[in-house]
Amino acid sequence: MAEHDDDDALRVAVLGASGRMGSEAVTAVQQAAGMQLVAAVGSGDSLQQLIETGATHMVDLTVPDATEENVRFAVEHGIHAVVGTTGWDSERLTALEQKLAAHSEVGVLIAPNFALGAVLASAFAAKAAQYFESAEVIELHHPKKVDAPSGTAVRTAELMAASRRAAGVGPSPDATQKQLDGARGATVEDIHVHSVRLRGLVAHQEVLLGSTGEQLSIRHDSFDRASFMPGVLLGLRTVAARPGLTHGLDGYLDLGL
Numbered sequence: 172m173a174e175h176d177d178d179d180a181l182r183v184a185v186l187g188a189s190g191r192m193g194s195e196a197v198t199a200v201q202q203a204a205g206m207q208l209v210a211a212v213g214s215g216d217s218l219q220q221l222i223e224t225g226a227t228h229m230v231d232l233t234v235p236d237a238t239e240e241n242v243r244f245a246v247e248h249g250i251h252a253v254v255g256t257t258g259w260d261s262e263r264l265t266a267l268e269q270k271l272a273a274h275s276e277v278g279v280l281i282a283p284n285f286a287l288g289a290v291l292a293s294a295f296a297a298k299a300a301q302y303f304e305s306a307e308v309i310e311l312h313h314p315k316k317v318d319a320p321s322g323t324a325v326r327t328a329e330l331m332a333a334s335r336r337a338a339g340v341g342p343s344p345d346a347t348q349k350q351l352d353g354a355r356g357a358t359v360e361d362i363h364v365h366s367v368r369l370r371g372l373v374a375h376q377e378v379l380l381g382s383t384g385e386q387l388s389i390r391h392d393s394f395d396r397a398s399f400m401p402g403v404l405l406g407l408r409t410v411a412a413r414p415g416l417t418h419g420l421d422g423y424l425d426l427g428l
């Protein structure tokens with residue numbers, strides 16, 4: 172798998188290696204300085220490959236049903252994990268923190284979105300949400316996406332809700348009394364989140380904030396999965412120096428917000 176041996180290189184296994192994201196990550200790792208791809212793991216493969224190939228790091232880009240087990244395996248074997256897969260709700264995050272407490276040298280990054288623009292958009296939205304009466308999130312993705320709402324939308328809404336709560340802002344005004352099921356979207360805490368699935372899209376999100384007489388829209392578009400790769404590589408280069416759990420790539424950035 173590795174084209175050359177470099178004693179100091181990070182030894183990286185990519186899980187979900189044949190998928191849309193995983194295949195991009197395989198190429199990005201192969202082309203990155205200071206990294207060796209030692210395993211490209213698919214759904215039919217054993218996780219023992221990580222041990223047999225001496226992986227020091229893994230990237231998980233699989234499916235919500237598989238990611239928790241994959242990360243648990245990595246932590247138990249002292250392998251640092253950079254995780255882009257969705258499905259990490261608060262229950263899973265708590266269980267992971269408990270697992271990491273017994274493996275204090277291991278770092279795990281759970282990153283709902285690796286694109287720098289998306290990370291910034293979420294941070295801006297969290298900051299701005301406390302200043303507006305109304306706040307809603309619309310996420311728009313390719314139709315092969317298996318989960319809704321997107322992990323990014325859930326995380327953005329959680330951050331917005333926390334900022335509104337801390338500032339004492341109540342729920343967005345809404346007089347709806349009668350609706351078709353789902354017409355107002357899902358709710359994350361008290362923020363409405365709407366999911367669009369459309370052929371031609373990759374990954375997009377718009378946060379709408381409104382007060383009397385004005386609206387602020389914060390939009391991010393990933394037009395190509397290449398947009399996620401600098402974040403994946405930053406995660407791999409940083410995770411070993413950040414033992415324990417980091418939730419969100421912003422944890423590795425100095426956004427100063």
Ligand SMILES: NC(=O)C1=CN([C@@H]2O[C@H](COP(=O)(O)OP(=O)(O)OC[C@H]3O[C@@H](n4cnc5c(N)ncnc54)[C@H](OP(=O)(O)O)[C@@H]3O)[C@@H](O)[C@H]2O)C=CC1
Nearest residue numbers: 187189190191192213214232233237255256257283284285
């Ligand atoms: N954080 C971020 O920036 C981003 C995160 N994502 C998230 O990443 C995940 C993957 O997305 P995407 O690449 O589009 O999905 P794909 O369906 O294209 O890829 C998922 C891959 O995972 C494989 N897989 C399933 N189970 C396992 C397992 N147990 N071990 C190893 N491989 C497995 C699948 O194999 P098979 O086909 O054989 O089942 C498939 O190749 C999703 O949760 C998505 O939301 C996506 C984009 C950006």
Ligand SMILES: O=C(O)C1=N[C@H](C(=O)O)C[C@H](O)C1
Nearest residue numbers: 257283284316321322323374
């Ligand atoms: O499935 C995708 O494509 C994406 N998944 C992540 C999410 O659910 O937030 C990140 C990005 O939106 C692309």
